[in-house]
Every structure is written in structure tokens, then in C-alpha cells.
Amino acid sequence: MPSVGASLFWIVVCAVVAPLLAGLVPRKLVPEVVLLLLAGIIIGPHVLDIAVEGSEITLLSDLGLGLLFLLAGYEIDTAEITGRGGRRALATWLASLALAFGFVWLLTVAGIANAGTAVAIALTSTALGTLLPILRDAGALDSRLGRTILNHGAFGELGPVVAIAVLLSSRGSLASIAVLGLFVVAAVLVAFIPERLRREGSRIAAIIRAGSETSSQTTVRLTVLLLVALSALAASFGLDAILGAFAAGFILRRATPEGHEMLETKINGLAFGFLIPIFFVTSGMAIDIEAVASDPGVLVSFVLLILLVRSGPVFISARFDRGSNGTDPPFTVRERTQLALYAGTGLPVIVAVAGVAVDSGTMSTAHASALVAAGAITVLLFPLGASLIGSSGVRRLDLESDAEERHSANDENPRS
Template sequence: MHGLSTSMVLIALLAIAAPLAARFLDRVVKVPIVVFEIVLGIMLGPSLLGWIQPAEFTDTLADFGLAMLFFVAGNEIDFALIRGRPANRASAGWVISLAAGIGAGLLLAPTPEAAVIIGVALCSTALGTLLPILRDAGESKSPIGIAVTALGAVGEFGPLIAISLFFSGRQLGPATAVLLGFVLLTGLAIYLASRARHSLLHSQVTRTLHTSGQFAVRSIIFILTVLVVLSMVLGLDMLLGAFAAGVLWKVAIARAPEQDRKVIEAKIDAIAFGFLVPVFFIDTGIDFDLRALTASPAALALFPMFLLLLLIIRGLPSLLAAPPKSSPADKRAIILFGATGLPIIVAVTGIGRDEGLISGGIASALVGAGMLSVLLFPLLALRQHQRRPSGTPARQNESP
């Protein structure tokens, strides 16, 4: 108990230290906060100082953080913005990435199951990580922001479908039937939510928005819990339920007063990015097996190879979603944004490691490549996007 108490205090301290470190370096280089959270977790975890040890309680909190990250992603996607060309082209690019990723996995992995894990990891895009970065940079509604949102939506939802199909413990046919059942059920719930007026829900939300009742927050937790538990009971990945819960809540609250929705969004951000999501990223650093990576020359060689494969397998097909008449710099930014992946990589390698399908070295190399992609690619992408030919307006790519 004493060790857990110390770990919890240190994790809370790291959650405070990460944004302070990001702000300290902001004038020199803009580094996403999640990078500091992961690096600090590695530093204080068993891989280096050993001040924080993995514990079941913190792992459970981290699972809640990962689920909340996908809830936020589902809640923040504006499907009206990405439908049509952005979504269609992003989907085509993802199918290419999945095929190329599994092909690369067959060359690198000893078994077909391990190849699928590598392929699913390499075709992911970290939408939940990219959305705050785009929002902070004021690019969430620009053409490139819309393209990246489409890439991220497909790059998170697609791998979740693949995980549920290939790693549910069922044959492909029954797994597909169960998945379709879940999709139809949640789709029906979303459709009904979009058609209903929700007068009682909205009035109760407004009445308790600034009281201890907090009906909106309690409703969010209820919807999230129900769909996560439902997905787990059906043998699907819990993140599929979390993503669907975010979409369902967005639809249910869409007709509420705008001021109420803004307050609720602030509360969601507070729960997610003020508490649960930092625990997930810090715990990712704590659980990162640096020894497994450095002890094997083969695993160490896979680390930069996986980073390069993210650019090739996920980044290059992302060009299909580039806005029309994009500049070469913006196309390079699209490649870098599309190749940014971590949460799905952590989830699928965790499944592979727990099932004994991949070694600790391969898992660490994949997660390490994902962490480095979050560190480097968004930063480089924003720099590419901000590069303009002399004499052109700074905001020429934004929607009027």
C-alpha cells in the first residue's frame, strides 16, 4: 500500500510537471504534452530510476484514460465536415495501409498472428492525440485540419474493427456477425438519439450544470460505461465502445443550448485531459520495457525501422486525403500527421504481448516508434504547414 501511495503521488506530480515543461520549452520548440508525460513515466518507472512501479490500480486508471481518449475523439469528430471526399479518400488510404502493414508484418514476424498485430499497429493514426494539437494550433477547421480529422477517424476506427475481428477469440465469421450486431445496435441508438428532441435531458442538464447534480457528466459516464461493458461482453475491444459512446453523446447533446454545450465540453476536457488521459500516457511510460528493447539487437534495429514504416505504410497513403491544390509543404504535413500513432499501438501490442503472440522486444519497438512519432511528426508537420512561398497569405489554406 505504501508503494502504491508513493506511486500515485509521483504520477500526480508528473501530471503537473509535464505541462510546465512544455510551457518552458514552448518558445524554443513546441512539443506535445503527451511526450513529456511518456518520457517522465519512463524516467521514474522501472526502466530507469524505479521510483514508480506498475500496479493494478494505476493500470486500471490508465485503461479509463485510454477509453476517455477515444470517447473524446468520437465526441469531437464533426462528421458533417469530413463526409464525402475527405472520408472516402481517407478510407481508401487506410485499406492500402492495412494491406501494406500486414505485408510488412509477414516479412518481419514469425507467425501470421504477429504479422496482423504489426499491420494493425502500423495502419493507425492517433486522432485523440492530434485533435488537441490541431485545436491549439487553430487548424481544426482548416482544410488540412479536416483532412487530418478524416485520416484520424478512419485510422482509429478501422484498427478497432480489425482488432475486434482478429483478436476476439472467435472464428472470422462469428466475429464479423458479433461486430455487425454491435455496429447495428449502436447505429440504431445514434439514429434514435438524432431524431429525438431530448427536452427532458437538456432541461435536466441545464438545471444541474452548476450544481452537485452534474447530470451531464453522470450521463457521459453512464453512456461510456454501458458501451464499453457491452463491447467487452461481446468480446470486442473496449475502445470500440468508447469511440461509439463519444459519437452517441455528441448526437444526444447536439440540440442543447450552445452555452450549455460549451460548459459540458469544458467539463469533458477537465475529466479527460486534467485527470484520466495524463495517467494513461504516464502509465505507458512506466510500463515501457526499455530493457527488452535494448537487450536485443534485433529489437533495437526494429525501433527505427518501425518509425520509417509508419511514414511509408501509413503516411504515404494518407496523401489520398490531401485537400485539392495542396502545396508540397502541406502534403508533407499530411504524411507526418497521418503517420502519428500511439494509443492503438499500445492497445494492440498489449493484446499481442498478453496472448504471447509477439515478443516483448517487438512490442517495445512498436510502442517506442509510436512514442517517437508523437514527439516528432506533429511538430514537423506544423512547421511544414506553416511554410509559405514568399508573398502568399499566411492563412491561405483556411476555409473562408
């Protein structure tokens, strides 16, 4: 069996090679995340068996997952998700959940899938943390389309996490809701700590600011403390740690409402430079590719269900979206298709749900591998499809604009 050191070496090699290969693909059409997953499959125990996930690497992977959700929570604008667009996104996610339970019940009756509740929750997820770098690279975060994606992504991550806590807990739904409420109260209390530290004239605040640009790196250390503390708090309540990580992102945004470019750069370096790639590679290592290949119908069913359950309601909902002020023009069919594909992109929550279900014994390893593989396929194909649709739309508008300019020039300078 490979040692921890050898395993970590190969995982880090994959983390370095993946962005290099992604850069070789024209227009970066293949997301780096997909290459990390594929690399994990290759070096993992089901193919080359040169890397294993021991307790030490699992800890690094969990920190990567936590940072992924922290950054997702940090990007969420509270005013936006509580406004008109946020309420529509919440209603859309609830419709997705209802559809998911209906379709999964049919699959369970047909004997195609087990662990119906876990599968239903996984089908409604949106990988907001995975989409952020894609949207950021495309310069779409500040657009109306980008804000709508963030709204659907927020509930596509938060909704399934809450559903995991309530529906997959062994303590029962009512007791789980009570425990979840206690956690929310505790998280709100924690949120007041940064506000007190930021008071003008605070000696501690001055020390934090002074140390943020020195070897002390106080702001980064406080962010990591916030992540670990909230994750540990969630675990102590018997909740999934990613709920704590998401809450930590909300609190960090509340502490820096206008953003903090230097801190964001440092956190992104720690997260995407080291820990998050480890999470994706180890997620690939857990996929039993032979089990998936032995029953491809399950994999295809999961991908189609994600399209029906998650992308479908978002496509329909976008038809009635008039922006935050209610006066914007409706999204075009092209834009609605982009929204639907982005919203259907899911992986981190799928990995978390599959892990919880396997650990509880309600889901087989084969079905968990197929579910995670389906999530990987959505990460590969859905953003790619949305990008191609968007670029073709931009190309069409550019051609129309050029035609109009030529027509205008001809009108101004008619031939004699």
C-alpha cells in the same frame, strides 16, 4: 515494491511537471504527451522503480484511454466522413493496411518481428485523440487541412479498432464480424436514448438541464455513464473497450450536434486534467527501455514502416484531394507533407494493439516495447516536423506579402 498510493503520487507529479516543461520549450515544439511518456519510463519499473501499475491505477488508465477515444469520436463530423473526403480517407486506410501486411510479412520471414497481424494493424493507426489538442492550439481544426486530418484520423483510429475486433479475436473472423454487427446494432439502440431525453417538454430533460450547472453535474455524469456503458457493452461482446469509447463519442456528438461548450470544457477538464495524463504516464512505465536499446534495429524498422505504410499513402492520396465540393485547388507539396506526418502520428491504438498481442502471447514484451516506443517517436517528431513545415510556409507567404506591399507602395510613390 512501491505502494499504490506512492505510485499514484509520482504519476500525478509527472502529470503536473510535463506541461510545465513543455511550456519552457520555445513554441511548444515538444508535445506534452512525449514528456508524459518519458516521465513514465523514468519512474517505472525499468528505471527508478518508484511507481508500479496495480489494478487500481490500471482502472484509472483505462478510463483515460476511454476518454481519449470518446473525445476523438466526438470531434468526428459524420457528414464529413461519409462524404468525398471521408471515402478517400477510408480507401487510403485500406491501402495502408494492405501495404502493412505486405511489409510485415517480409519482416516476419526475416525474423525481425513477430505477431505480424498485430504489428500490421498498429502501423496503420493515427492518434487522432493525441493530435486534437495540437491542432486546436494551432487553430487548424476548422481549416481544410484540419478537416482532412480529421478524416484520415477518424479511419486511422476506427479502422484499427475494428481490425483488432475481427483479426485478433480468438473466435474467428466470421464469428467476430457477426459479434461486431450485434454490437453496432446495440450501440445504435443506445443512441436513441439521448434523443428521447432531449424532447421538448420532457420532465427528465428539464431536470438534466437544471442540474448541469449545480453540484449534480448531470451532463458530465451522463457522459461518464455513456462511456462506461458502451465500453462495458463492448467488453461483454468480447470486443476491445476502446471501440465502445469511440462509439460513445459518436453518440455524444449526435446528442449535441451543434456542440455544447460548457459540457466540452468540463469533460476536457476531467480528461486532460486527470485521467488522460495517467494513461500516457502508465504507457511509458510499460516500455522496457533496456530491451528497446538492446535491439535498436527493430525500433528503427517500426518507425520507417509507419512512414512508408501510413504517411506514404496519405501523401499520395492528398495529391488528388479537391475538397468536399471537388473544386478546391490541390494541396501543395508542403501541405501534403504536413498531412502525411500528422496521419503517421500514432500511439494510443499502438499501445492497445501491443497490449492485446502480449496478453494473447503472440507478441514478445521486447517487440511490444519497441512498437510503443516507435509510436512515442512519431508523437515527438511527426507533429513537430509538420509544425515546422507549416510555420516556414507561413513565414514564406508573409515575406512574399511584405514584398508585394513594398512593390505596390513604390509603384504608387515613384521616386522623382
